[in-house]
Amino acid sequence: MLDLITNFMFAAFASTGFAMLFNVPKYALIYCFFGGAISHITREFFMYGFNFSIEFSTFISATLIGVIAFYFSRKNVIPRPVYTVASIIPLIPGTYAFTAMITLVDMNSHGINPELTALFLENFLKSVSILGAISFGIALPSLYFIRHKKPIL
Secondary structure, eight states: OOOHHHHHHHHHHHHHHHHHHOOOOOGGGHHHHHHHHHHHHHIIIIIIIIIHHHHHHHHHHHHHHHHHHHHHHHTTTTOHHHHHHHHTGGGGOHEEEEHHHHHHHHHHHHHOOOHHHHHHHHHHHHHHHHHHHHHHHHHHHHOOOOOOOOOOH
């Protein structure tokens, strides 16, 4: 339980720090605080509670953040990226991308071997999959809820 609260606080402070870096208005910082915490906790809940993969858990979490940001943007009359960009910061696959790049540097300096190639491909594909899940999960609610007067075709 203490680990869950610690993760909640670190994710919330990280997203709030990035919100300040992106010049989010003061009254919207609390939404970014809880958005970052909710995104991280949701991903952890689906990963460890239901044994979903990290990619699918990230997709569910990003979709939930997209829905929440859609509601808050309508309520406060502020663009959705103000909430979503800061709230998805805890979902970014930094460890996988870092490992992929370090493995690529090792392949460059020590030569290519099957173990390094497999490690690079695994981490690179996982980080790209997570980034795709984040982007599609954030875009999905806006595609669903916004109705245009013109038909698509």
